Amino acid sequence: MPLLSIVTPSHQPVREQLLEAYESVRSQKLPADWEVEWVIQEDGDTGAVRDILPGDPMVKFATGRRGGVALTRSIALARAGGELVRNLDQDDVLTPGALARDIDVLSSDPLVQWTTSPALDLMPDGSTVGFDTDPAPGRIEPGFVLEHWRAHDYRLPVHPTTICIRRELAVALGGWMGVPGSDDTGLLVPASVVSYGYFHSEVGLLYRKWPGQETAATGHYAPAEWTLRMRLIEQRAETVRRLWPQIIGTR
Template identity: 60%
Template sequence: MPILSVITPVYQPEPEHLMAAYESLKDQEIPSGWEWEWMLQEDGSSGVAKEILPEDERIRFGQGRKGGVAITRNLALSAAKGQLVKNLDQDDILTSGVLARDIQAIDGNDGVRWTTSRVLDLLPDGSLVGFDNDPEHGRLRTGVVVEHWRAHNFRLPVHPTTMCIERKLAVALGGWMAVPGSDDTGLLTAASVVADGFFESEVGLHYRKWPGQETAMARHTEAVEWNARMHLISERAEFLAQAVAVANR
């Protein structure tokens, strides 16, 4: 039976946020014959997530020494049983039906090996804010995403935290990229130069904006580090694209 593995790295979670993520996942309806599992991998070994969440046989808890978010995601990836893997951060909320749409986008479109969805920011007052520049619904041809990213000061046309990807492809690309922040951008850009993707125009995620999130910290946009990781992500994508071009000759 095919499985979709939802991967969530956990570190000092806000109980209310983690429960909201679980509530958004537990009632997802997916195509007949499919199952989902929730890979909750703690960056450390406090066991805090298990204390917060109710018992659910679909949840698989993991622990390890502290190594940062990318390593934590990759440890979950190593244990995931799914043919597809999807990221869900501990403070975000899935919309109804998104797992089914992810499965359909990849399973129902020949050559599509990863997919993303439209996002709404969830603000502290509970309001939702969208974006004006989402791409058109449908296939994202190989190379299009990274070309846009480079041309727009390293701003992606789709949100990397919504990505669902074939597990085999994610593993072949090294999983989430080992950089301090932007690890999901590293995986998305790499995938985008070796395989077609898909953009689902129906909202798939409410992306929580709050003071405690990593991307709200000043260190996330500190210029020297930001430039270094953008350069490395861009280089990897370039060399992967060159390798694919050589292989296709």
């Protein structure tokens, strides 16, 4: 049966948040001929996830050396067996039908190599906040994401953590980019210049906003490091576009 792999890096998970993420995965309704696995890779070797989650054959958990989010996410990719790979952070929540919509597009349109969807910020009080800058739903042309990102002070038109991508493309691009933050941007932007994407109209993710998240740390936006990360991601995208022989999916 075809398989979709959800990959999740984990470090010092909050019990209630991880259980909510688990329920959002467990409750997904898939097409009849598809299966899902949740590949969780701990950034470290405490076994904390095993102590929180119930025994479930869907969950594939492993520990490893400390290495940061990007390295841990890519190790999870190495363990993933699915032809499609969906990102999910340990504190976020999938919405009902999110995986089925990814599968529907990627199994029916060979030109599309990745999908993204609207995300709502999930606030500490349980309320949600949306955005009015989402692109129109449907196919995303190669180059659109990069040019928008450049023109809007390195702000993406789509939320990179919602990505579901063909595993072959993710592996060819080296997985999530080995930078201290913005590793999901470092995968999405290069993927978007060499292939078509797709933006769903339906919300696919609740993105939890809380003090413990990586993007809430002051260092994430330190000007010197931020500039270097954005410069390297941009150079990676331009180099991939220049050296890649053709747009993926058109051959």
